[in-house]
Every structure is written in C-alpha cells, then in structure tokens.
Amino acid sequence: DAGITQSPRYKITETGRQVTLMCHQTWSHSYMFWYRQDLGHGLRLIYYSAAADITDKGEVPDGYVVSRSKTENFPLTLESATRSQTSVYFCASSESGWASGGSEQYFGPGTRLTVT
C-alpha cells in the first residue's frame, strides 16, 4: 500500500479556487484512476488513464481535469471548486485493465477536500 500516495491528505479551499490533488505510484502500473466517495453514492469514477498521455472520462468528469505526462503521476485538478465537490477523493492504480482479464486495483489513502 505504501506504493501509492496522495497529497495533500486534507484540504480546505474556497469556492471558485483552483485545486490540484496529487497521486503518485511506485509500481509502474499502467492504469490509474480517480474516484470520489460520497455518502450514499459509494465510489464514483471521475477519470482514468490507461498509460501516459492517455486519459478518458468516467461517470462524473464535469468540473475536473486530469493529465498524465509520466506513468507514476496522475494529478486531478478542480478548475473552479464548487461546494458540490466537497468529498473524499481516492486515487487507484492497477497493472492491467479488465478488458484483458482484470487485476487488483490498489487505492491510495485518500484526500479529504472541503470547499467552503
């Protein structure tokens, strides 16, 4: 588990500000994901990436931007934070995708974001 880290762990920001959440993994996993977790909704996929420079939308991508210039990093940016983006954000990684048979997805420790 120490192989995937997120920063910051806690963040308070104001409405309208830009916020970037960082995710770093040391396993050289091809796939990386961003989820948000809200009570009553479980885990919802925001964006995912199959490799460096390849990203795709998940269930709830509006208001978020991602990039992946290096395999090990997958930052998530909230361009103009809104109160509805208050949530716990989890980054995850896996060796392969489910199209090829699937593999365990490893989650980071999470970032608790509050937008005031």
Next chain:
Amino acid sequence: GENVEQHPSTLSVQEGDSAVIKCTYSDSASNYFPWYKQELGKRPQLIIDIRSNVGEKKDQRIAVTLNKTAKHFSLHITETQPEDSAVYFCAASIRATNKLIFGTGTLLAVQP
C-alpha cells in the same frame, strides 16, 4: 446506463453468524466482479474477486458466488468476527472497458 445495486445497506449480525451481501448488475458484458472492504477512515482494499467464467470462489471464511444468467453476485462471510465490521463494496466491470462501477456499499456490524 450501467448500474450496480447492492443490498442491504446495513447489516448487523452476532459474532459467529454468517453474513450475506447481494449485488445485481445491468451490463451483461461485465466480466470481472471484485469486492472491497473499507474500514472507517481507511482506503478500500480488495478482499476477493471473481471472473465471469467461474461460478464460485472461496478464500478461508469469505466466498463469492456469481449467477451470470440472473446477473447477480453475492459475498458470503462465515463465522463473523468483530474485525469484519466495515463497509463492503461490490463492483462490476463495464463491458470491454477498464472501468468499474461500484455499488453503494453495505455497513456490516458484527456484535460481540
């Protein structure tokens, strides 16, 4: 769109009893079904998974069953212990993509 329904949302059992959590999915092309356990304030962790070519899988006190015809799968925990208390999430792959869709979770409380 694709959907995974999970029941019950809360489950309370006595220590030593069995617990069963059920999920149904909508995408007939789903081929991978993991279960995650999340303790309070911690990250989700995989406890067991099953692929579409298998009907049942066991790992000590935990088992998962899959019925592809009915599009449902279940988690079975036997001889429950207080340390099994957590939120459990089921998930299903979405067609041939690398995405997972999660259920809304079940809060399991094991009473000593």
